Amino acid sequence: MPLEIRPSQALKLWRQVHLDLVRDHDADLSARQTAILLTVYLELPPHTVRGLAQQLGVTKPVITRALDTLGKLGLLTRKRDEADRRNVVIQRTVAGALAVERLADLVTEHAREIGGS
Amino acid sequence: MPLEIRPSQALKLWRQVHLDLVRDHDADLSARQTAILLTVYLELPPHTVRGLAQQLGVTKPVITRALDTLGKLGLLTRKRDEADRRNVVIQRTVAGALAVERLADLVTEHAREIGGS
DNA sequence: GGATAATGATACGGGTCCGTAACGATCTGG
């Protein structure tokens, strides 16, 4: 059973959630950073720099820098892979899980408000 | 009739759309820029710097700079208000309307894909 | 008309991010 949503509703939803994110002084994440954050929290581990770069279609330094920022915000951490010490494994944090959960609530709540318009 | 969506679906939707935005090399807009763009295209004109600053809860230079960027991308333009020449009216553009429409399609399409999960 | 208020833009010092190119560390295979 598909999720029914019309273009006009989609835009209202997108706008309202972004307004909330901005007004709550949640860090002003870019589209790239958001994509990385959600990929780490929704897809099965392990997550590596190279893997994320491939999934997003960007270069590795872009991922490294985004991880610097997201790490500074406490939304995730890095750990050396002991099996193959060339790799770095990106791990979730409590703060990151809370932020993602909060985003989910924001979206669902605004979706309910919008309703049939 | 409210728009039914569960938190897990909301997150999947949010991630998929952001992944598409990143992969298509659509300009990597921040949450603030997105909020401004959608406000201009969804709310009734006229839009001013001061009005947008109030709605987003940010200072005026933030709006000015965002308009610089969005203007450079061709997504909207500024025009002096002839009635009160202190004001600047933010106007929509064809390219901006297309980008917004494309975002709407992206959201609706991914919503359909996600369905009952 | 002249003081006051309001609007949007700009200056500033500091931080972040960009893409390209190079780098050190680590693994792999002959």
Add this chain to the structure above:
DNA sequence: CCAGATCGTTACGGACCCGTATCATTATCC
């Protein structure tokens, strides 16, 4: 064991954005 491949990070010059304070322009009101 050592050349080559692979991983993530860093260096670099340039562009953008931040928040605060200030600016020029325009309108208002006595």
